[in-house]
Amino acid sequence: MEGQNGSTEALDIKTAIQIAKILAAAPDERIPMILDVFQKAEVNIGGLDELAEWRALNKQTALIDTEEFIKGITGGREQVDGEYRIKAAEFNHYCADHNISSRLARKHLYEHGLIRTSTDKGKINYTVPIWEGNHNERYVVIKN
Structure with a gap:
């Protein structure tokens, strides 16, 4: 105090x-x-700012229609090895266009078992590094 x-x-x-x-x-x-x-x-x-953000994110979770979101983000994309690979920046842009927090959307999809994750020093990452040419690119990988 x-x-x-x-x-x-x-x-x-x-x-x-x-x-x-x-x-x-x-x-x-x-x-x-x-x-x-x-x-x-x-x-x-x-920590009250974090509390306010957490409450806002939890409220927003209820607003995500998971099926509609998946259909929208994967529409027109081809699957690779039975999954949709969306560059993190593209995913973030899609979410911004639909007034959804990209962090919340990734977490929501993870909680529903719909995306692949990676770990970094014990922390869950909702994006996966995929080798592309001569570097790793981060993707949100939606399972089918």
Whole structure:
């Protein structure tokens, strides 16, 4: 917690848990009001931007019609070894044209078992490197 003079105080665990419960239970439209109250009480809660983004992404997931999305992104493309390979930049452009977060779309497709992934230092990548000529190109690979 950051005080008025810029000094930093640690919240006790009970207070932190209470704040977390309040934020978790609050409807999205009330979050700004709750945060304003905490700010006036000089309680600086880190990570709220990430929380807001996460909530927005989760709301947007419900808006993706998976079948329609797959049909649109793969339309007119030929399969290679039974899958559709779409360059990451093309995938991102398609998503932007349809007002969908490309990161969300890749994650959504992954959660539905529809794309191949790769790992890098234990982290899941929703794109796959594929050797192209003399370099690797990153692709979103949609399984058929």
